[in-house]
Amino acid sequence: MNKSLILTIILTFSLFSPFFAQENSAIGDTLPFFGETESDSPEGSPEISFFSQIDKSLFFTLGPKIMLNTDDETESAPSPVMYSLGVGGDFAFKNSLLAELQLSFFTNYYLWDGENARPAEVENRTATALSFMLDLDCLYTFRLGKGKNHLLSVGGGIGFLARYAVLSNGVDSDDVNRETGSRAGDDVSDINGSFYKNLNFLYPEAVISYSYILSEIWKVGGELKTYFPLGPMTKGRGLDGMIFSLAVKLSYK
Numbered sequence: 344m345n346k347s348l349i350l351t352i353i354l355t356f357s358l359f360s361p362f363f364a365q366e367n368s369a370i371g372d373t374l375p376f377f378g379e380t381e382s383d384s385p386e387g388s389p390e391i392s393f394f395s396q397i398d399k400s401l402f403f404t405l406g407p408k409i410m411l412n413t414d415d416e417t418e419s420a421p422s423p424v425m426y427s428l429g430v431g432g433d434f435a436f437k438n439s440l441l442a443e444l445q446l447s448f449f450t451n452y453y454l455w456d457g458e459n460a461r462p463a464e465v466e467n468r469t470a471t472a473l474s475f476m477l478d479l480d481c482l483y484t485f486r487l488g489k490g491k492n493h494l495l496s497v498g499g500g501i502g503f504l505a506r507y508a509v510l511s512n513g514v515d516s517d518d519v520n521r522e523t524g525s526r527a528g529d530d531v532s533d534i535n536g537s538f539y540k541n542l543n544f545l546y547p548e549a550v551i552s553y554s555y556i557l558s559e560i561w562k563v564g565g566e567l568k569t570y571f572p573l574g575p576m577t578k579g580r581g582l583d584g585m586i587f588s589l590a591v592k593l594s595y596k
Contacts, residue, residue: 397434398434401430402431402445404430406588408426408427408586409423412462412584413580418521425449425451429446440482441484443479443480448474451472456522457523468511468514469510469514470531472506473506478500478548480500482496492555496550500548500550502547503545506544507535508538510528542573542574546571547573553565554594561594565589566589568587570586
């Protein structure tokens with residue numbers, strides 16, 4: 344098994360270990376002691392399922408993402424702005440812990456500089472990448488205000504960025520790259536390959552989320568996420584490829 348997969352499994356497990364511990368504790372509280380039968384338990388006490396105590400809600404997000412581009416030697420784009428649409432689920436626990444699963448979609452133009460896939464402006468584009476970011480987050484929620492209607496959640500998690508590039512509209516597979524001399528069709532293959540090399544798909548993240556409770560079923564607010572590019576950071580490129588995400592958030596219970 345390669346090192347990238349092992350690291351991904353370890354990070355994901357360590358992120359959600361607080362919830363595993365919470366589940367074991369909750370289940371342990373409802374089980375009888377060793378040697379005790381069900382008849383020894385207090386009569387009339389209903390069994391409460393652990394999952395029934397989780398406050399679940401569906402949410403939608405919409406907003407811009409900015410990808411940091413530190414390259415100043417090629418014709419790449421200066422930190423492009425991408426607009427994303429997302430959907431996900433919140434799972435709130437009694438101890439104020441919040442687990443969040445989210446999938447967002449956005450697109451971006453890319454070019455190949457001979458070594459790396461770089462964001463590109465329209466006039467210099469080679470490929471259009473269809474991008475899906477899957478976030479697994481663990482947060483702690485503070486209930487604020489006189490009526491406890493203001494929810495501020497802070498935490499972190501890990502993002503898995505799945506990208507697939509195709510030739511951009513108006514670009515022919517035989518078009519020649521002015522910087523490298525390679526052909527556009529070959530560049531697209533190189534771009535797709537680079538998306539999954541050296542942990543370029545893995546983004547640890549920091550999250551701040553705010554929601555206001557409108558009613559028993561509706562909440563509205565926003566979220567700010569910072570994605571740290573694990574691949575470039577481990578290859579000496581610093582924060583090249585870091586993503587800042589700001590979105591409005593509408594939740595339905």
